[in-house]
Amino acid sequence: MNWTDIGHIDDIPLRGARCVKTPGLTIAVFRTSENEVFAIENRCPHKAGPLSEGIVHGKSVTCPLHNWVISLESGRAQGADEGEVQTFEIRNDNGALSILLKAPMMVAAE
Amino acid sequence: MVMPDGRTEKLVIIGNGMAPGRMLEHLFEQAPGRFDVTIFNAEPRVNYDRIMLSPVLSGEKTYEDIIIHGDAWYETHGVTLHRGDRIVSIDRTNRTVTSQNGVTVAYDRLVIATGSNPFIIPVPGHSLPGVVAYRDLDDVGAMLAAAEMGGDAIVIGGGLLGLEAAAGLKARGMNVTVLHVMPNLMERQLDPAAGYLLQKALEDRGIKVICKANTKAILGDGKVEAVELDDGRTIPASLVVMAVGIRPSVQLAKEAGLAVNRGIVVDDGMLTSDGHIMALGECAEVGGQVYGLVAPLYEMARIAASHLAGDKTPAFKHSDTPTKLKVTGIDLYSLGDFAEGPDREEIVLRDATAGIYKRLVIKDNRIIGTVLYGETADGAWFNDLKKKQTDISEMRDTLIFGQAYQGGSPLDPMAAVAALPDDAEICGCNGVCKGKITSTITGKGLTSLDEVRAHTKASASCGSCTGLVEQLMTLTLGDKYNPAAVTPMCTCTDLGHDDVRRLIKAKGLKSIPAVMQELEWKTSCGCAKCRPALNYYLVCDWPDEYADDYQSRFINERVHANIQKDGTYSVVPRMWGGVTNAKELRAIADVVDKFQIPMVKVTGGQRIDLLGVEKEDLPAVWADLGQAGFISGQAYAKGLRTVKTCVGSDWCRFGTQDSTGLGIRIEKFMWGSWTPAKLKLAVSGCPRNCAEATCKDIGVICVDSGFEIHFAGAAGLDIKGTDVLGLVKTEDEALEVIVALTQMYREQARYLERIYKWAKRIGHDEIRRQILGDVERRKAFYDRFVFSQKFAQVDPWSERVSGKDKHEFKPMATVGYGEAAE
Numbered sequence: 001m002n003w004t005d006i007g008h009i010d011d012i013p014l015r016g017a018r019c020v021k022t023p024g025l026t027i028a029v030f031r032t033s034e035n036e037v038f039a040i041e042n043r044c045p046h047k048a049g050p051l052s053e054g055i056v057h058g059k060s061v062t063c064p065l066h067n068w069v070i071s072l073e074s075g076r077a078q079g080a081d082e083g084e085v086q087t088f089e090i091r092n093d094n095g096a097l098s099i100l101l102k103a104p105m106m107v108a109a110e
Numbered sequence: 111m112v113m114p115d116g117r118t119e120k121l122v123i124i125g126n127g128m129a130p131g132r133m134l135e136h137l138f139e140q141a142p143g144r145f146d147v148t149i150f151n152a153e154p155r156v157n158y159d160r161i162m163l164s165p166v167l168s169g170e171k172t173y174e175d176i177i178i179h180g181d182a183w184y185e186t187h188g189v190t191l192h193r194g195d196r197i198v199s200i201d202r203t204n205r206t207v208t209s210q211n212g213v214t215v216a217y218d219r220l221v222i223a224t225g226s227n228p229f230i231i232p233v234p235g236h237s238l239p240g241v242v243a244y245r246d247l248d249d250v251g252a253m254l255a256a257a258e259m260g261g262d263a264i265v266i267g268g269g270l271l272g273l274e275a276a277a278g279l280k281a282r283g284m285n286v287t288v289l290h291v292m293p294n295l296m297e298r299q300l301d302p303a304a305g306y307l308l309q310k311a312l313e314d315r316g317i318k319v320i321c322k323a324n325t326k327a328i329l330g331d332g333k334v335e336a337v338e339l340d341d342g343r344t345i346p347a348s349l350v351v352m353a354v355g356i357r358p359s360v361q362l363a364k365e366a367g368l369a370v371n372r373g374i375v376v377d378d379g380m381l382t383s384d385g386h387i388m389a390l391g392e393c394a395e396v397g398g399q400v401y402g403l404v405a406p407l408y409e410m411a412r413i414a415a416s417h418l419a420g421d422k423t424p425a426f427k428h429s430d431t432p433t434k435l436k437v438t439g440i441d442l443y444s445l446g447d448f449a450e451g452p453d454r455e456e457i458v459l460r461d462a463t464a465g466i467y468k469r470l471v472i473k474d475n476r477i478i479g480t481v482l483y484g485e486t487a488d489g490a491w492f493n494d495l496k497k498k499q500t501d502i503s504e505m506r507d508t509l510i511f512g513q514a515y516q517g518g519s520p521l522d523p524m525a526a527v528a529a530l531p532d533d534a535e536i537c538g539c540n541g542v543c544k545g546k547i548t549s550t551i552t553g554k555g556l557t558s559l560d561e562v563r564a565h566t567k568a569s570a571s572c573g574s575c576t577g578l579v580e581q582l583m584t585l586t587l588g589d590k591y592n593p594a595a596v597t598p599m600c601t602c603t604d605l606g607h608d609d610v611r612r613l614i615k616a617k618g619l620k621s622i623p624a625v626m627q628e629l630e631w632k633t634s635c636g637c638a639k640c641r642p643a644l645n646y647y648l649v650c651d652w653p654d655e656y657a658d659d660y661q662s663r664f665i666n667e668r669v670h671a672n673i674q675k676d677g678t679y680s681v682v683p684r685m686w687g688g689v690t691n692a693k694e695l696r697a698i699a700d701v702v703d704k705f706q707i708p709m710v711k712v713t714g715g716q717r718i719d720l721l722g723v724e725k726e727d728l729p730a731v732w733a734d735l736g737q738a739g740f741i742s743g744q745a746y747a748k749g750l751r752t753v754k755t756c757v758g759s760d761w762c763r764f765g766t767q768d769s770t771g772l773g774i775r776i777e778k779f780m781w782g783s784w785t786p787a788k789l790k791l792a793v794s795g796c797p798r799n800c801a802e803a804t805c806k807d808i809g810v811i812c813v814d815s816g817f818e819i820h821f822a823g824a825a826g827l828d829i830k831g832t833d834v835l836g837l838v839k840t841e842d843e844a845l846e847v848i849v850a851l852t853q854m855y856r857e858q859a860r861y862l863e864r865i866y867k868w869a870k871r872i873g874h875d876e877i878r879r880q881i882l883g884d885v886e887r888r889k890a891f892y893d894r895f896v897f898s899q900k901f902a903q904v905d906p907w908s909e910r911v912s913g914k915d916k917h918e919f920k921p922m923a924t925v926g927y928g929e930a931a932e
Contacts, residue, residue, distance in 0.1 A: 018922035062638030
């Protein structure tokens, strides 16, 4: 397990998201209106929609493809839909952000 | 199931109606992934609720409202759906089916669900244009098209379907006459007394009813003009609807050599005479009976699914289904057998002034039939007594007054529902009982009718039990259930769109946080439904003061391209009026080569679409297109999309005006404007209408004397021809009217409401009055649009090429590729 620096909170728009690319998957890093940050897999459990491009509200994001609402805290689909995405631990040190990645993800995938 | 050779078992379904749709729902629940499913649908669309055709005809619902399975459902379940392709033969030896378009598919299990065909009385003239059946959405489309022209309509057939058609056509403004061959209406469900009350109620609404009317011929030269009766009477009509019954559609099964009687013969497990083939729905005959009401068809679906999933225990049993007439304002309920007989007694209650008639037919102290007219709330209770064979001798004196009166004193209606046993059937269509509804409300914490529909299916088909379901919700939830008259914008507020728009103006609210604070939003920062709506309302109302909230826009409007299913984007450059040239085409070709864009397609709006562009490439693609003079075509926007044109008087020998020039002028004037929903225009140079202006949001048909302005068309989920707003003499006037109409729509419509829905709500005459009748008002609308354009006409592509929102197109960090992140 590794804490990896990914940048500063100001790089992410308020109520928005940016992506962190890794060889295995893309992680979406969200910043809510309350300035909290969350990191989840950038892939809706429904049809793999890019969650980072959805509208952020409260501690949720609405997927741009078919409007599933995913909790940023738990990664679980809200409402009548069922499914969940992987979540990642994220640290906010005076605005400097880092996420906890598992070792295999750090190995370059070919 | 995996077959011995390693492949998944193939299930092929012929027909895509409600019965096979329901069967698949059950099957996917019981045995997900067991079958590889292919459906052939002769109709070119998805599965929709046929019971709701009447509300679509009358205008109370739209096609969108009655879709059961949208495209996404087929995709989710991996179902291959062939639309508009009819199966023409079944080869039982090789186990394949072949379609009209020449597609041959092999099956392991085949389900025939071909439904039924409307019966057309073979009188002379029955095939004239203007004679339609009432069976599917195409029929409704044909009736609506006829209703647009107004005039006289005749409905042949005074049964359920015929009367619903008559009421719908009347609601659409036609003069309607119903011809019925029997002495009273709906004779199979109603006794003469109730039939009489019904006839009176229809006549009060202006529908003429002629009973004992035998149609001799349909008259007309090239199209329907009149209907001639046996007794010599001739009744004029431009539309004749035949609703005299249905016949199971069995031809295909017969040709395949299956056992066929009135319907395709199946056993109580829905299996035909061939062990690999099942049949269900209106085409199936089980126990010597064929069925047309939805409840038994859904029961067949449940049984067929169970047998396909491997559980062969369920068997189809006949039960009587109540009949309800879906004509707003007429309450009618009928159930079981109500013919007179020596061993039968009856209890009747009549109140002619109040228009109430109730009749119970009783045999050996048990209810065997019920007709209720005018007041039908006790239908479920009577049905329950009948089904359970309850001995009614104890309550005989008060039985007819209904459940509320059992036990001496009258109870309130709520108590009557409360007193129903848990296994009392509430939703006849879907066979949902009271206990299932109340336990699901509690178990899942449901609070809205839509949720109850989604989870239980109760009141999700014909909707006539909605009142009962709502009473159950009130009983279960108490004050927590509030069937608000206004539909709130979303769960963040109790206010509807209209109130929010009004209050934004009245209170001078100029930011999303201000709206949420002042209007007491229930969430901290709204949701994906209300935020884009509020952003639009504020952009529209305060064009110079409001700062567009980027994070409240849908992704397409944030990155100015259309997101595709794989996360890539499509890019559409603006091509004024659909006109282009060699230089532009060359520039597009270069971009396609340079960025290896996988698909180039011409759109329905006369533009070129570049599909499959990676998000990170967007700014570079725009930069190159911008060099050639292109700006964004805004093919993604809830805003002005395209103005289609034909070549007009410049080239066409029929052209009356310069339609291309006018289209380009309108587009250059209006591009960049945001509207409640997308706005598509067209200009045709003559009434031959090659630019298809009469199904657009706003259209122009050029004529010798000027420009006919059309509006409120639709050619998507709904198909609707435009209405004429008015005729103007000059191009300048045409532009002013179109712009003013657009501004009125921008200021008044609800977010995502297309112009035809808004116009229907406001009234076409009201729009004509404000735009054409009131010159000052038109001028004011026009001026406000022009003012707003000062802030709206900024090309989003060039803005982003010069660096705006650049964070959007780059990852924040790249990690794990052997190098540290930047």
